[in-house]
Amino acid sequence: MAGPSTTPVRVLPRTPSLGRTYVRSLLAPRDGDALDLPRRSVEVRDVRADAGRLAAFARLCGFPLRAELPLPFPHLIGFGLQVDLLVREPFPFRLLGLVHVRQEFEQQRPLGADERLDVRVRATGLRPHRRGATVDLVTEVRPAGQDGEPVWRGLSRYLARGVTFPGTPAPAPAPLPAPEGPGALWRLPADLGRRFAGVSGDVNPLHLSALTAKALGFRRALAHGVWTASHSLAALGGPPPAAARFAVEFAAPVLLPSTVVHVVAERELAGRPGWSTAVRSRDGSRLHLTGRLEAL
């Protein structure tokens, strides 16, 4: 059986700079003939959260600056590797235009803000979708130098629209329950995408300005899904359970600037504490995000 230890790994000396990788993605488009995923994973070793970036992320998303990393934070370290995998490995889809449809953050225990970590990203789960095909980029985080089960795991599911992939699309999984009722108003400023790009390094033009978003077919800039997900989690208040999973599904994108509504409901799952969240447009007509936090 092919476990993580038998998968070939390309180790990067440091987390890649995203600006350059994006340019590369624009200049070298994929031919899209081969629908195979890269077999290699990419990894950075012995890294830790940059203190300034961590503080900026916490401030922007509404987390207090704790001794432990906010549950979504390792995704930011892994995101550079995701982009590197998409651009430098033989990946079947172009980076620009991929739609983030689902994100999971999962920890077996909270990671220390100054803990040294190995971060690895691999691609898996290429499957047909009614609007194209989806692929899962899985980020695994382990204490530096340790093998075994990851202590943190992230799953980012991206949709490549218009791709034809052999097979019948699996029936859509049961959507996460979206709580109803009155919620909190979030007034999102026009520069939110730029500010999150400054923290995350994700300089995807979709989030930077109305002009760059228009070039990609949107009326205005979009809020970054990882920001919306992180802010939803931060809005739950206290720290998540020590072992926890936060899963979100992205529906309609949030255009900037805008005012949206965030709803939370406490919902036990199999006797364990859990919370459901949803982000909707102010008039309630559009669902932007549903999320579920559960203790493991």
Place this chain on the structure above:
Amino acid sequence: MSVPADPAAAPVPEGRLPRRAAILGGNRTPFARAGGRYAEASAQDLLVAAIDGLVARFGLAGEQLGEVVAGAVLKHSRDLNLTREAVLSTALSPRTPTYDVAQACGTGLEAAVLLANKIALGQVESGIAGGTDSASDAPIAVDDGLRRVLLALQRARTPQQRLAALSRFRPRQVVPATPRVTEPRTGLSMGEHAARTALQWHVSREDQDLLALESHRHLAEAYERGFFDDLLTPYLGLRRDDNLRPDTSLEKLAKLRPVFGRDEEGPATMTAGNSTPLTDGAAVVLLASDAWAAEHRLDVLAHLVDAQTAAVDHVRAGEGLLTAPVFAVPELLRRNGWTFDDLDLVEIHEAFASTVLATTAAWEDEEFCRTRLGLDGALGTIDRKKLNVVGSSLATGHPFAATGARILASTAKLLAERGGGRALISICAAGGQGIAALVEAP
């Protein structure tokens, strides 16, 4: 219709509260010199970290406490509900009520006294008290002239009024106002005030340096023997107070140049070594009734017996800005029938080494005690072996509002370690104020 007070109503017996609040433990972040390890953390982040650690140590996740009381000296105007917002980010039940208090450097201890009094009266059974401060993340306000222009602009209804408001704008108003540690009514910094008091009480440079050295030695020893293992939670990579200099010496301290009192007529003796630095950090204590502690199977370290505040006239009478505890302590002891001989531990907050030494000198001065404190003779001498035995603010640093809770938690633990005894805590504060408290092992 009002009812006249009944002159025959029984007075409250002095020094007797209905019941005493128990101190069950405490937690703090390590303290960091300003602009250092915690440069990116807000006062609220620090308070969350201190409460988080306390919640973890005492198994309080999901617990609805009677109340949480805390404050900060350097406070942003947006932080009007600082403690409430902090609690909502902790694992405590969001149904735990809170309030903010402010008494300059007395904030942490005053918060504990307020909570202890509510526990004594049976109004709450449990709670957390403390304080937090970040000198790194200090608020910066717009120039007051600009603020007035903006407010007038907001009120203006006609173009003429708007123009009139704008005409009061001056380019220099764009420079923001940063908070200063100067007394509004004297224009002097706290250090300059303390230097005057040091001269008045003939406090020598050598004695100040020696007290600073002992503070560092005591704190280093306390860390070595693990005293702080259950009083502190590491934060952002810091495990100990980074102001601590275990290897400092009298020679090193003697080399430092005086920074305060250089304009006074007399020797300038106060240096960066015998004054506290600007510091970031937060500290909290867990207080409860004995019954709540027993229900939760938690040990009582000590009880908060009584407390007293005082203030001096530093503006018109020229009394030492930081000498209010000189007046609070004798009244507190008298009311409870205690003397210095009854004390096993004495904690005097080391705002400056000279503050501690001027305070003890005043209590040893027969004439001062007779004329100013109304005593028959000198209040007495503090045995240096009982003073600040695990170090104090000169070594740990002094995030203003956090200091009271730091001292209270350490004192309660010291009494529990001894298996009995009585302690006095004395803290001076800006504005010519001070607060003192008595603590006793159960």
